[in-house]
């Protein structure tokens with residue numbers, strides 16, 4: 008591999024230096040990082056003394072891959088950490104040394120770590136009475152679950168930005184101009200956050216914010232913990248530091264002098280995880296603490312035309328913000344050559360998808376590998392992903408999508424198990440509607456169709472029953488039994504008698520109950536899950552979610568009339584527990600088109616030849632989410648006390664977001680960007696947002712000869 | 715080659731393959747989780763696992779030098795009374811064995827015929843006499859026979875890999891098999907750990923064995939991962955309903971005799987596998 012001069016300069020340094028690599032994406036910094044890693048290993052430094060610190064797990068892939076290129080170097084594993092992972096690990100190891108300072112009620116017991124789901128559950132547990140009895144959030148019309156998650160979001164921001172949770176409302180209120188009602192909402196947020204924190208401490212529960220806070224306050228300064236870390240890790244590599252949070256930067260800055268060597272990599276014009284707390288300015292304090300900075304300027308990825316397009320974006324956004332662009336013009340670049348648009352924009356989005364799919368086919372026919380194409384949208388909604396996938400399937404084009412997490416209650420396999428649980432425990436009072444029971448039967452019995460399942464349910468299932476609601480198959484009239492078939496009837500009987508034997512106490516371990524139902528009945532020969540390996544994974548995820556719920560909730564709310572199983576099922580139905588289904592494992596097929604939300608693609612940090620940007624009229628490319636209980640800018644470390652957030656700030660933030668995102672995408676594009684939009688977007692709105700206007704301006708300027 | 719990209723061979727996946735190639739295929743190539751029970755008394759099984767994990771954590775904290783009185787408080791407050799009595803036994807019998815440089819929860823790996831072998835050790839002790847002892851803490855209720863332990867993939871892989879890569883723990887000095895021993899310490903018989911010294915002869919055998927094994931697995935096409943003919947392997951296998959090899963889960967009481975390789979989650983190799991919660 009030919010090295011760039013910057014990469015060579017890095018490798019010329021001895022492994023006793025602390026060097027920062029700074030420059031835009033696509034200039035070879037991560038490759039330089041992987042080469043540095045190899046150099047360390049080749050010089051005999053044990054792998055387990057090397058720490059790779061990143062803001063998100065996906066960013067470790069180039070380093071992991073590089074270690075596979077030369078297995079002779081593999082004598083141990085490089086430790087890969089995020090701040091959250093580090094905090095959790097240190098809490099696990101050093102808890103007894105600091106537990107009595109943390110304020111938990113039982114310092115001699117290990118803490119229980121909350122997942123996002125269980126934190127949301129306890130937040131609901133604490134805040135629901137405040138809403139119902141004390142009229143908290145009275146003026147808000149948003150879904151309660153969004154209230155709970157935004158309060159958690161505020162707690163997390165306090166932990167990652169590094170301010171006391173008591174300051175959430177004062178900060179938000181100080182920056183607010185407008186409706187006084189919003190001030191009351193902020194007060195309610197504050198009281199809820201404090202109530203949740205007290206509850207956690209009282210029950211030895213550590214949500215994500217408390218894990219980070221305890222790590223920063225008690226573990227990081229603890230000599231035993233610090234010397235463990237210092238002795239374990241002698242060499243540091245940090246990548247994408249601009250995507251990390253201020254407290255991560257504080258830790259790294261303090262830790263840096265203890266390492267023998269460090270390479271700290273920072274992307275300029277990035278910070279995509281701003282909404283998750285990323286802070287590009289505090290990242291630079293770590294860069295500044297290094298011995299030396301190497302600037303990586305030469306773009307190794309994008310064609311000249313794409314770089315011209317980037318300049319166009321910079322100019323357009325600068326002029327929108329009333330600023331003078333700093334960027335030099337690029338002779339020979341023609342942004343119009345980097346862009347492909349349809350002759351005219353269709354009215355509805357399926358036609359946009361058709362256009363994009365046809366262009367993808369044409370590209371592949373002309374020799375572009377499928378793996379060099381990505382299709383991006385600000386959000387990849389189910390309907391957009393489905394329509395795209397179908398069309399690409401039609402053309403026989405391999406593709407894979409970032410599958411966003413989905414609520415398990417929307418997965419038929421999970422629904423089937425939960426339906427049978429509600430039937431087995433009639434005392435919960437949650438018997439399913441007949442159609443849902445029929446649907447579950449159809450899934451469970453193999454082969455069975457909905458018509459026969461409905462027919463069977465009509466005779467055997469009593470949705471108003473006080474006790475067990477299923478009757479034996481033999482009570483079905485003979486002529487109906489014939490239609491249903493005796494084979495299916497036999498299966499039904501097997502299932503019914505299994506469910507009938509349920510013991511009332513089984514609902515305390517609903518996960519094991521479902522394990523048995525799955526193993527002993529539903530996956531046996533003649534049942535729907537027997538050979539269904541995909542759906543088995545969905546069921547496994549559901550059961551794991553119940554198990555984690557039981558571990559934490561069962562211990563805390565253990566009283567006689569409390570049913571863990573019923574509580575879980577109800578919380579899923581109410582959406583408090585999303586029971587998110589994220590495919591546990593993804594081995595992206597090598598040569599296939601990737602369909603993803605734009606930010607997901609960015610955080611994979613891989614360049615491609617061609618990008619399709621769909622729905623470019625949508626404001627979702629730059630607008631922040633509507634979050635009335637929080638405010639990422641005001642709760643950031645950049646915010647100055649006493650300032651107020653105005654509509655101009657909002658506009659400036661939108662412009663900055665859009666510029667960051669578009670430059671980030673273009674930095675990861677080698678040749679062309681295809682721009683797709685329809686007059687009516689996926690949600691049926693007519694949108695002509697900022698991105699579209701900027702692109703139009705860039706094209707106009709290019710035609711006028713401005714490069 | 716049907717193996718996933720960057721696949722690591724570990725004691726548990728190799729044991730899975732030896733027990734049943736089809737189980738290996740389902741678990742590591744198809745990534746199928748099959749949510750059936752392993753044993754009949756799932757709650758007791760879970761509690762055993764969690765109790766064992768808490769005890770492991772205490773030992774780890776002890777080895778890292780956390781104040782002994784704080785650890786004693788934790789052991790005394792543990793919901794399972796076993797932990798406190800195991801802890802007292804540990805303090806009585808283990809410390810004299812632990813003289814030397816301690817490498818706690820260490821991960822070693824090595825390339826072998828283009829594949830990567832990985833093992834996570836509870837403790838590798840570099841003794842003052844230059845020898846290296848691998849410690850593995852076992853909270854299973856029964857203490858297996860020495861011959862069975864010698865056959866285990868864990869014993870073979872841990873010792874083999876320490877020869878290949880243990881220099882990392884030893885100032886880059888090459889390690890001879892004779893320097894190594896593996897010590898299984900059982901809560902059920904704390905005064906009688908099983909010590910398994912390594913030899914050059916056994917190292918040669920292990921090398922041949924692992925080379926052949928990983929090559930064989932890597933070369934196998936998907937359909938050649940066949941179901942085991944030994945039905946006893948199916949008794950504690952979650953896939954039994956899919957394979958039509960039985961309805962009910964195995965008996966917990968017999969589980970220790972069966973000694974599968976699932977204890978203490980040996981695949982948990984990564985420092986940072988904990989699911990990160992985005993906010």
Ligand code: SF4
Pocket residue numbers: 733734735736737941942947948951952953954955957959
């Ligand atoms: S049930 Fe038996 S045949 Fe099937 S995967 Fe398990 S061990 Fe193999």
